[in-house]
Amino acid sequence: SNFDIVKTVESCIESSKVGLLKQVDFEVHSTLDNPIIYADESHIKSVLRNLLDNAIKYSNSPVHITINLDQEKDNVILKIKDNGIGIPKEHLSDVFDMFFRVPSGHLHNVKGFGLGLSYVKQVVEQHGGSVSINSEVDKYSVFVISIPNKKI
Ligand code: ATP
Numbered sequence: 001s002n003f004d005i006v007k008t009v010e011s012c013i014e015s016s017k018v019g020l021l022k023q024v025d026f027e028v029h030s031t032l033d034n035p036i037i038y039a040d041e042s043h044i045k046s047v048l049r050n051l052l053d054n055a056i057k058y059s060n061s062p063v064h065i066t067i068n069l070d071q072e073k074d075n076v077i078l079k080i081k082d083n084g085i086g087i088p089k090e091h092l093s094d095v096f097d098m099f100f101r102v103p104s105g106h107l108h109n110v111k112g113f114g115l116g117l118s119y120v121k122q123v124v125e126q127h128g129g130s131v132s133i134n135s136e137v138d139k140y141s142v143f144v145i146s147i148p149n150k151k152i
């Protein structure tokens with residue numbers, strides 16, 4: 001169905017904040033004037049929740065979210081950037097595998113099953129999109145999601 005991706009991001013942020021013990025600021029920037037996309041809203045919401053939960057779990061405030069179109073206006077590009085523990089280069093391609101968690105001792109006081117990102121990748125690819133990641137240890141992680149911008 002059609003939905004406003006910026007509104008959806010904002011409502012996912014609000015629900016991510018519920019029950020949080022730490023103070024996390026989220027900054028959303030969008031350059032879309034007509035941010036309606038055609039996708040499965042409940043799955044996209046779960047994708048956003050998973051990425052926001054990770055940004056909260058593995059980092060400190062603030063979390064930056066941008067929503068743009070690519071140059072050809074064919075895809076909606078969603079970036080979620082945190083200022084966190086980062087992911088070692090050698091594990092960047094592993095994090096989308098089921099049950100994979102970065103094996104880094106003290107950093108994993110944080111609970112998880114290692115399933116969130118495999119779900120994210122599956123949903124995004126089912127929508128004809130792609131997900132990529134960039135990170136620097138102890139600095140940041142940024143997840144970039146590209147979803148076809150279906151004009152109807
Ligand atoms: P689950 O999402 O199933 O509750 P999880 O968060 O451990 O558990 P994923 O979301 O699939 O699993 O992430 C896999 C691993 O990638 C994490 O365990 C963590 O090591 C690393 N990771 C994911 N997101 C980030 C991030 N924003 N910053 C640093 N490391 C991350």
Ligand code: MG
Pocket residue numbers: 050053054112115116117
């Ligand atoms: Mg997770």
